């Protein structure tokens with residue numbers, strides 16, 4: 001049995017909103033808004049399981065709403081069903097190309113709307129589960145590189161489009177080979193887990209900030225809307241969190257405990273022409289942090305390109 005799903009209905013026609021609400025309110029929790037702008041504002045503060053979206057509306061239309069939902073890491077996975085009186089093949093094809101899950105023609109049959117909504121909610125439940133399993137690193141149980149790469153790609157597109165800052169951090173445990181050699185691989189695994197959990201716990205903004213395991217003893221973070229100074233503060237917090245663990249590392253050449261080095265790359269106005277540039281710059285910063293003694297943070301701002 002499905003738990004009551006939250007469904008957002010976006011339609012400028014009050015009668016359509018009313019009929020859709022009556023059609024679905026028995027089985028689901030319904031929210032109604034009359035414009036694309038209000039829909040985008042609503043999903044910033046409320047998590048919904050499905051959106052039923054009209055296409056032709058005053059202000060931004062349904063296609064544009066969908067584009068913006070797809071570009072945002074917290075809303076990109078919400079299934080969208082278009083509901084429209086525009087029923088040409090081209091309209092429908094455009095909706096699917098933009099990522100809509102279904103397309104219902106107006107006037108609609110309540111029974112068909114209910115059935116299609118139920119189908120999409122079942123698909124979403126299964127997708128969420130698969131997505132979660134595919135995005136988690138097996139050892140540390142934090143997001144993996146796949147999750148990070150997808151998130152970076154999305155956030156880079158958003159930053160470029162909106163001209164907003166975006167920062168990327170690459171974080172590497174110092175002298176970890178020596179740790180493995182000294183304490184054994186199993187202790188190395190435990191150390192990786194402890195560091196991973198400390199990094200995750202240091203992320204405060206919940207949904208938007210996260211730390212992923214990037215590979216081996218390397219971690220990474222994607223920070224939307226974060227400029228160089230804020231990224232540096234964030235990196236300092238991560239470094240402090242790992243230092244606070246005080247994991248003994250007698251084979252380290254720079255401290256008596258486990259430390260991390262961090263490279264930070266920032267685009268202040270979304271002017272980076274490819275997402276891999278951010279990772280390359282962060283990697284360069286990390287290389288410099290290692291070269292300047294480890295347990296260090298080096299930030300790099302990417303100029304217009």
Ligand SMILES: Nc1nc2c(ncn2[C@@H]2O[C@H](COP(=O)(O)OP(=O)(O)OP(=O)(O)O)[C@@H](O)[C@H]2O)c(=O)[nH]1
Pocket residue numbers: 139172173174175176177178180184185186187188189192215216217290294
């Ligand atoms: N225990 C354990 N070790 C790992 C894992 N993944 C990578 N490593 C080890 O991490 C070590 C990384 O070594 P290097 O790349 O030489 O870097 P480092 O010793 O940390 O030196 P610097 O980065 O220069 O401070 C290697 O010995 C890898 O075997 C893992 O999942 N578990």
